[in-house]
Amino acid sequence: MKEPLKSKLAGMLEVVYPYLDSGFLAEKLLKAMGLAPNQEPPPAHQNNWDESDIVLITYADTIRRADEKPLVTLHEFLNDCLADTVSAVHILPFFPYSSDDGFSVMDYLAVNESHGTWEDIERIAGDFKLMADLVINHMSARSRWFENFRKRLDPGKDYFFEASLTDDLGAVVRPRTSPLLNPVMTEDGERYVWCTFSEDQVDLNFANPDVLMEFVSIIRKYLERGVVMFRLDAVAFLWKEPGTPSIHLQQTHELIKILRLLIEHHTPRAVVITETNVPNRENLTYFGNANEAHAIYNFSLPPLLIHTLVTGNCRHLKTWLMSMPPAQLGTTYLNFIASHDGVGLRPTDGLLTEDEKQGLINAMESFGGKVSYRRTEDGRDQPYEINIALYDALKGTVKGGADHWQRQRFICAHTVMLALEGIPAFYIHSLLATENDYERAEHTGRLRSINRGQWKLESIESELANPLSHHSKVFTELKRLISIRRRQPAFHPNAxxxxxxxxxxxxxxxxxxxxxxxxxxxxxxxxxxxxxxxxxxxxxxxxxxxxxxxxxxxxxxxxxxxxxxxxxxxxxxxxx
CATH class of the missing domain: 2.60.40.1180 (Golgi alpha-mannosidase II)
Structure with missing residues (x-):
């Protein structure tokens, strides 16, 4: 006999909030999501994807045209150039923000006015499966919630995670070199807030169930606007406890189960995807027992595949592939080799030696790339990611330097990705074979901007119409390969x-x-x-x-x- 939804939800909530009435909290969450306590579950182990699924990753404003909102321009480009190529579009955070190109959200329920409107989002969702970010770990220090935190008003007063300089924070895993705690003056005096990523990105306090309630309401609004794929950004850091690494804690995994349970009962075809840029074994845990993420980002693939192609040796890539467990039905991998972020190095822990990592870094720097760092437990700064456009990352080899095989090497990388178990995801700058954008990186002062350039629509159209342009050659060939892949049952993500x-x-x-x-x-x-x-x-x-x-x-x-x-x-x- 199937366990009623309310009872199942209450059992999960008991793990996270043992000091609360889990039944009462379950009722509130179900009401916020618009679900009945005995709502029928979706079919078990259902694959909400097939071999025809291809994801495009893009910012709302990557493609621009004068006197037009970027979301309108993006929709036109998608329909004109990619309607027969991609099935889903991941629009990176399109909300009002204060930093980090959208990942410091000021208002989760608004569309950035400079990008367009909710109606523009809904029109794209009408033509493609729409993936949106749930930036769930942190929020902008310039948001209304954080202003209320300073003033000690609701909503927001207890929404952000506080700690003390005397707390045991030595084991906390850090993805950055910036201070973990930052002082903030409030109506109650100076407080220290937890900032995993930057001073402008203040971590939310999920130990307060009101924060969970807020996000369930936000998720419902996204679903009503046409979002069917949810990328849980930086979710590994969600639950914090001084004296622990504050990453991958049990409460984090349980909260993912809760969100998935609510999402898939509301919209059975919806998909939850976890973004956890961590070593491979840790990443795999986010499948849970086929009850956490429907899909996980395959973070070890980009650095290993790039390493393979610039060394001409597939030993590590082959060893890694043999170690990867087949995803259970109802779960799958999201394969990518380029994104808006850099090429993560932590996912190579245990897969490449330190000398091999350094060799890869040296090669990428010789091809114009930069390196970002993180702070380790013992206070050392360690390479965290390589910031480089993928087209330039594959312009040569470790031993020979730049050569004339750049385009062929680049196509080969994507041919591998297209054939692997899982759903392929293409960063828009890979489809367009965009090169390093040094001007943008210098203008923003952020290394990641080297791979976050913007195109004028007229420039794209001109390049794609020129058969001699490398942009046109890559775009045409990748579209051809995608078209072939989408017709093959053996390329089903779970084949x-x-x-x-x-x-x-x-x-x-x-x-x-x-x-x-x-x-x-x-x-x-x-x-x-x-x-x-x-x-x-x-x-x-x-x-x-x-x-x-x-x-x-x-x-x-x-x-x-x-x-x-x-x-x-x-x-x-x-x-x-």
């Missing part, structure tokens, strides 16, 4: 995957459709030298007809071999 052993210069894996009616052998030359592979090494079934989906080349002689040019990929399938 079977096995790693192939083809040496260090050939990275390969096998995918099989869930109905077992299609197999695809995905083989990628990740080196700058020609590679030959005997077809007998990949065990193609002789009774099937095999074709490379990328080139259209048919494979008739299974006793022969195929030759791959530098950074060439093949998708050998037994059906077209």
């Amino acid at each position: 079977t995957q096995f790693t192939l052993h083809l040496g260090l210069q050939l990275f390969g894996f096998w995918r099989q459709s869930m109905r077992r009616d299609q197999s695809i052998f995905c083989i990628h030359n990740i080196s700058d030298e020609v590679q030959k592979i005997a077809l007998s090494d990949i065990n193609l079934i002789g009774t099937d007809q095999w074709v490379d989906l990328i080139s259209g080349l048919r494979v008739d002689d299974l006793s022969g071999s195929i030759t791959l040019k530098p950074y060439q990929s093949v998708w050998l399938s037994n059906r077209e």
